[in-house]
Amino acid sequence: MKFCSNCLSPISGKDKRAIALIKKEYFKDDRPWYLGYSGGKDSSALLTLVFNALIEIPVHHKEINIIYCDTGVEIPTVSIYVKNTIAALEIESNKFNLPIKFNIVKPKLDDRYFVKVIGRGYPPPTNIFRWCTDRLRINPVKSIINQQEKSTVLLGVRMGESAERDKTIKKYNTNSKYYLNQGTSTKTKIFSPIVNYSLKDIWSTLKHNAFPSSIDHSIIGQIYKDAGNECPVYKETKGTPCGKGRFGCWTCTVVRKDKSVESMITNGHNSLDELFKFRNWLIEFRDNPKYRCTVRRNGDSGRGPITLTGRKIILDKLLYAQQMSNLKLIEDHEIKRIYQLWKVDINNDKYKEA
Ligand code: SF4
Structure with missing residues (x-):
């Protein structure tokens, strides 16, 4: 032995x-x-x-x-x-x-979570x-x-x-x-x-x-x-959404309920509380037709990207969660890229707010 x-x-x-x-x-x-x-x-x-x-x-x-x-x-x-x-x-x-x-x-x-969701209007996964x-x-x-x-x-x-x-x-x-x-x-x-x-x-x-x-x-x-x-x-x-576990994304909306972060909060990780609230809010927001374009990126009609108004609301909410939690949730160069992508969509004929 x-x-x-x-x-x-x-x-x-x-x-x-x-x-x-x-x-x-x-x-x-x-x-x-x-x-x-x-x-x-x-x-x-x-x-x-x-x-x-x-x-x-x-x-x-x-x-x-x-x-x-x-x-x-x-x-x-x-x-x-x-x-x-x-x-x-x-x-x-x-x-x-x-x-x-x-x-x-x-x-x-361009593949970062918030650049995709807030910059391009991808619905949270x-x-x-x-x-x-x-x-x-x-x-x-x-x-x-x-x-x-x-x-x-x-x-x-x-x-x-x-x-x-x-x-x-x-x-x-x-x-x-x-x-x-x-x-x-x-x-x-x-x-x-x-x-x-x-x-x-x-x-x-x-x-x-x-x-x-x-x-x-x-x-x-x-x-x-x-x-x-x-x-x-x-x-x-x-496979199984990895957000079910501790080693997934805190933003994971593939799972409906994030028991992982919830139990961490119960176990004293209080700073995660704002993140948890944001994620739960994001799921509801994703499904709200008011903030979805009526045309898809490929030009087909149907539920398209999140509208620019919707993306601005998400960014504000995220920055609020960042301030309240005192945790860095988005990097400055990601925000800069988001603003650039908004400019592209404002001038895009195919992009239509609902
Ligand atoms: S959002 Fe969820 S499913 Fe997607 S990579 Fe992150 S943890 Fe995995």
Whole structure:
């Protein structure tokens, strides 16, 4: 039985096998590795296993890139935790001389949530018109990975996590149970060393591995107190709305009720109260025909973009929530872009206020 030096808790046989698998796969080729990290339990467990595998490897022949996507609408308290963890991980991995690089990526300015909703008048996403996941989460990560001719993407996806995720895993499975296909492309391989981990295994990994000490299972446990999902960091643009979990967008209107932020407020995160009120108001506002154009962007008649009047109301409401919560909810250059887009619509013949 192997013991971790600090906590003297047994590392599970499953973790030992996963670490051995990661080491074996690492040596197989020169393909750069990318790990999609959201700060949630699954990607944290995966990162823990990779970290420990790298500690056991004496000579590293390639880098591992950890990618975190800061959408700009992450739940602020969670995003602060993730960024602090990344900063601590960077120091810890340097201490061990590990070849880990951390990248924080963001969506393109025109793809940001508020630029789309307030600037272009996109209705806040629904299950039917879910324009957000690709633009906010998947594309920024892909744009980094696609710079490589060939790469391996490590994902913390697991069977049994949700029916939707099981379906995705089955759809893309290969003859190796730890690898998934990336559509028809051979450029990117998807490696999921924890695909057969249960929820209990995940928490055990987080709890019983001494390293990296920067990942604190008790903080993650606190964040997950009432359970939640993680947003996909690479694939699966449909599936369960990730806003159900702690690691989704605070603005998520794909779910009707945001139990996640609601229970955080109950647990003392009072600054989120204004955000919660704004999101609930936005759902009602989205469905109000008075603030929707009668012509779509493609010229067809039907419920079109949010009117300019409506967008101004949303911006005012957002700035009010920002002031009241004392949290940065929109960046200045996003507001500047919104004003530019308004000017375009004022002069657009196709654009019609109701
Ligand atoms: S949390 Fe909601 S709004 Fe954000 S990407 Fe996921 S589904 Fe879209």
